[in-house]
Amino acid sequence: MPRKAFCLSLVFFALILPLKVIAEQKESKESLPKAYVPLPLFDFGTVEEGKVVKHDFVISNKGESDLIIYRVVPSCGCTTTFSTNKTIAPKKSEKIKVAYKTLGFSGSQKKIIRVFTNDPSKKEINLILTGKVIPEVSVSPEAVIFPEVIKAEGLSKYKKKIVIKTSSKAKITGVFNYSRYLNLTDLTKSLKKDAKKERVLEVSFKEDVPLGELRDRIIVRLAGGVRRSVNIPVVASVRGAIRITPTRLSFGVLVGKDIKTKTVKIENLSPSPLHILKIESSSKAVTTNYQEVKKGKLYKIKVTVNPSKVKTLLRATVKIFTDGDEKEIPILVYGIVPSGLTG
Numbered sequence: 001m002p003r004k005a006f007c008l009s010l011v012f013f014a015l016i017l018p019l020k021v022i023a024e025q026k027e028s029k030e031s032l033p034k035a036y037v038p039l040p041l042f043d044f045g046t047v048e049e050g051k052v053v054k055h056d057f058v059i060s061n062k063g064e065s066d067l068i069i070y071r072v073v074p075s076c077g078c079t080t081t082f083s084t085n086k087t088i089a090p091k092k093s094e095k096i097k098v099a100y101k102t103l104g105f106s107g108s109q110k111k112i113i114r115v116f117t118n119d120p121s122k123k124e125i126n127l128i129l130t131g132k133v134i135p136e137v138s139v140s141p142e143a144v145i146f147p148e149v150i151k152a153e154g155l156s157k158y159k160k161k162i163v164i165k166t167s168s169k170a171k172i173t174g175v176f177n178y179s180r181y182l183n184l185t186d187l188t189k190s191l192k193k194d195a196k197k198e199r200v201l202e203v204s205f206k207e208d209v210p211l212g213e214l215r216d217r218i219i220v221r222l223a224g225g226v227r228r229s230v231n232i233p234v235v236a237s238v239r240g241a242i243r244i245t246p247t248r249l250s251f252g253v254l255v256g257k258d259i260k261t262k263t264v265k266i267e268n269l270s271p272s273p274l275h276i277l278k279i280e281s282s283s284k285a286v287t288t289n290y291q292e293v294k295k296g297k298l299y300k301i302k303v304t305v306n307p308s309k310v311k312t313l314l315r316a317t318v319k320i321f322t323d324g325d326e327k328e329i330p331i332l333v334y335g336i337v338p339s340g341l342t343g
Helices: 002-030
Strands: 041-048 052-061 067-074 079-082 093-101 107-117 124-134 137-140 144-150 160-166 171-176 182-186 198-205 212-223 229-239 242-245 248-253 260-268 276-281 286-294 298-305 313-322 328-336
Touching (some): 041 052, 093 124, 144 242, 182 212, 286 313, 298 313
Parallel strands (some): 041 124, 144 229
Antiparallel strands (some): 107 124, 171 212, 212 229, 276 313
């Protein structure tokens, strides 16, 4: 009889204990906080640059214990956030106030605000602002780039137009070029445009522009809006009588141990012959050799990259030394080894 009672007790505990554990787990789960955001995305539509977009995101606690907001992290400095209460009681809600400053932005925008909580199922919540910002001033192109200017071919062929337009209340009060080597021609009047709202400019070079890399800018003065000025960069690589194709080499993603090779062509456009004296590389992973295709006039430079000698990022310069007016010609070489594939 005692033995039978003992067996019955074992059966009882075997049945009851699991049910008790399940009940306790269920009770524990039900007592947790539960974060809920009914509308995590806000589309502010289309606004003009300079406007501050404001919105309140609502976060509720549908759980049975306090929901704690540890941190609220915007994706950029243009967005600020504020919440009065870091702890949200069960069945209560809190507002996270967001302000996005649109100055300096244009086109389609997406700003993410990350909210970190003590909800085990939603430790991180993304709040999203989307919309379109109309720039107060549009510049096309945003930067004037001349990849290669060959003086021997004549500078008159190297010209580029810039179109500047304003929206809203902003007006163009002047366009200034302080460069010693750039010509800036205003075509606005000849095209019968309103100079306060639109300018059409033409950029060209002065005859004494020096060989080498040119970095300059054009300044547009504004009034009546949120901006006071706009800078338009002007970038040019000026050469005498040597054309280089291409001026930079990208080897992309370097995977494996296979040697990669690319060719650079150097053409001499002057009547005097050009001779390559030597070639140097700033990286052990990059080697070169050259072939004279047409004496004094045309060369082919083979640039080779050994991926096994690149750790993560390849940024090298190949320097070609000549006896011409351009004593040193740089060629930039790029490449990258993905993380985890380095030897």
